[in-house]
Amino acid sequence: MxxxxxxxxxxxxxxxxxxxxxxxxxxxxxxxxxxxxxxxxxxxxxxxxxxxxxxxxxxxxxxxxxxxxxxxxxxxxxxxxxxxxxxxxxxxxxxxxxxxxxxxxxxxxxxxxxxxxxxxxxxxxxxxxxxxxxxxxxxxxxxxxxxxxxxxxxxxxxxxxxxxxxxxxxxxxxxxxxxxxxxxxxxxxxxxxxxxxxxxxxxxxxxxxxxxxxxxxxxxxxxxxFAPSEAEIDLARRQIAAFAEVEASGQGVAVVDGKIVENLHVATAREVLAKAEAILALQAG
Structure with missing residues (x-):
């Protein structure tokens, strides 16, 4: 990990x-x-x-x-x-x-x-x-x-x-x-x-x-x-989805909540979701 x-x-x-x-x-x-x-x-x-x-x-x-x-x-x-x-x-x-x-x-x-x-x-x-x-x-x-x-x-x-x-x-x-x-x-x-x-x-x-x-x-x-908040998790999911949609269509620029989403934002979003999942795994164990 x-x-x-x-x-x-x-x-x-x-x-x-x-x-x-x-x-x-x-x-x-x-x-x-x-x-x-x-x-x-x-x-x-x-x-x-x-x-x-x-x-x-x-x-x-x-x-x-x-x-x-x-x-x-x-x-x-x-x-x-x-x-x-x-x-x-x-x-x-x-x-x-x-x-x-x-x-x-x-x-x-x-x-x-x-x-x-x-x-x-x-x-x-x-x-x-x-x-x-x-x-x-x-x-x-x-x-x-x-x-x-x-x-x-x-x-x-x-x-x-x-x-x-x-x-x-x-x-x-x-x-x-x-x-x-x-x-x-x-x-x-x-x-x-x-x-x-x-x-x-x-x-x-x-x-x-x-x-x-x-x-x-x-x-x-x-x-x-030090855990991702529900708002941060929600934003991360929406950023990943918006970026994937734009990549699939090959058109335009991904925008979430009025802000441009680039590769670096998607990488951060994935880190947020990975940490949230790791916390859940610790709690379950």
């Missing part, structure tokens, strides 16, 4: 050390799970978390959800052991924090082999090197670490995320150039549904594939925001 068609609307962080949370995640309607061995796990629990997560993934039950394991950085006391453990876990992706350049991805790949790698994009150096990071042959996704990035940039909070726009844009450009998945950063106020919906809408408008989440209460909002 084209990565852009596989849904990544909701990507939920789950602590790798919490058996109850690991079990609950099996029933949540999320598209992907980040099993976290980094920020969500205290230093004295790192070793236990590694074993707890390995057992949970071996038990299975996560269905079609993409299983992503975020390890500690390789410059920490736990990073190498995490990487070696993930190599032998039932994981789909390993997520490396604070990636500053392609050499960081090389270092991880030397341990994890052919396992696909995602990069946490959360430092100024990472932003400046986004293109080279995205071009790594094992790199398949970016996750925006907006909290760490805000700290590093010394920004003030703004609901419109204006201080983040350059960084978000650089990462999106690099991801789209290489055909990567691009996941937006978290929204910290997990009880603020209206604020989350607004930020999801902004991320979707920018071109992100989905949003990282910190609480199950955020899942439905993200799933709705």
């Amino acid at each position: 084209d990565p852009r068609q596989r849904p990544y609307r909701s990507v939920l962080y789950i602590p790798g050390s919490k058996e109850r949370a690991l079990d609950k995640a099996r029933s949540l309607p999320v598209d992907a799970i980040i099993f976290d061995l980094e920020d969500a796990v205290a230093a004295d629990e790192k070793d236990n978390a590694r074993e707890t997560l390995k057992a949970a993934l071996a038990q299975g039950g996560y269905g079609a959800r993409v299983k992503i394991v975020r390890i500690n950085g390789l410059d920490t006391p736990w990073g190498h052991a995490d990487a070696e453990a993930v190599r032998d876990m039932d994981a789909d992706v390993v997520l490396l924090p604070k990636v500053g350049g392609a050499a960081d991805v090389d270092a991880l790949a030397a341990i994890t082999g052919d396992l696909p790698i995602w990069a946490m994009m959360e430092t100024p150096r990472g932003m400046l090197n986004a293109a080279q990071i995205a071009a790594h042959p094992l790199l398949t996704g970016f996750v925006m670490g907006t909290n760490d990035l805000a700290k590093e940039l010394q920004t003030r909070f703004r609901a419109d995320r204006l201080p983040m726009m350059s960084s978000l844009g650089l990462c999106l450009l690099a991801a789209k150039a290489e055909g990567l998945i691009a996941i937006d950063g978290v929204y910290n106020a997990f009880k603020d549904g209206e604020g989350l919906a607004a930020e999801c809408a902004q991320g979707r408008d920018m071109g992100f594939d989905g949003k990282t989440l910190i609480h199950p209460a955020q899942v439905e909002i993200a799933n709705t925001a």
Whole structure:
């Protein structure tokens, strides 16, 4: 499946050390799970978390959800052991924090082999090197670490995320150039549904594939925001039909709702329908 068609609307962080949370995640309607061995796990629990997560993934039950394991950085006391453990876990992706350049991805790949790698994009150096990071042959996704990035940039909070726009844009450009998945950063106020919906809408408008989440209460909002709407699905069908009709007749130009429909619009329309079908397939499974 084209990565852009596989849904990544909701990507939920789950602590790798919490058996109850690991079990609950099996029933949540999320598209992907980040099993976290980094920020969500205290230093004295790192070793236990590694074993707890390995057992949970071996038990299975996560269905079609993409299983992503975020390890500690390789410059920490736990990073190498995490990487070696993930190599032998039932994981789909390993997520490396604070990636500053392609050499960081090389270092991880030397341990994890052919396992696909995602990069946490959360430092100024990472932003400046986004293109080279995205071009790594094992790199398949970016996750925006907006909290760490805000700290590093010394920004003030703004609901419109204006201080983040350059960084978000650089990462999106690099991801789209290489055909990567691009996941937006978290929204910290997990009880603020209206604020989350607004930020999801902004991320979707920018071109992100989905949003990282910190609480199950955020899942439905993200799933709705990053799925094709009924209006978008209807428009896609009408564009495809209008273009096909004109092609068959060999006359005129396809027009829908007063706007010309060209090949590029039809390609986008087909992507919309493919994503809608993929979401239905996930829900049915």
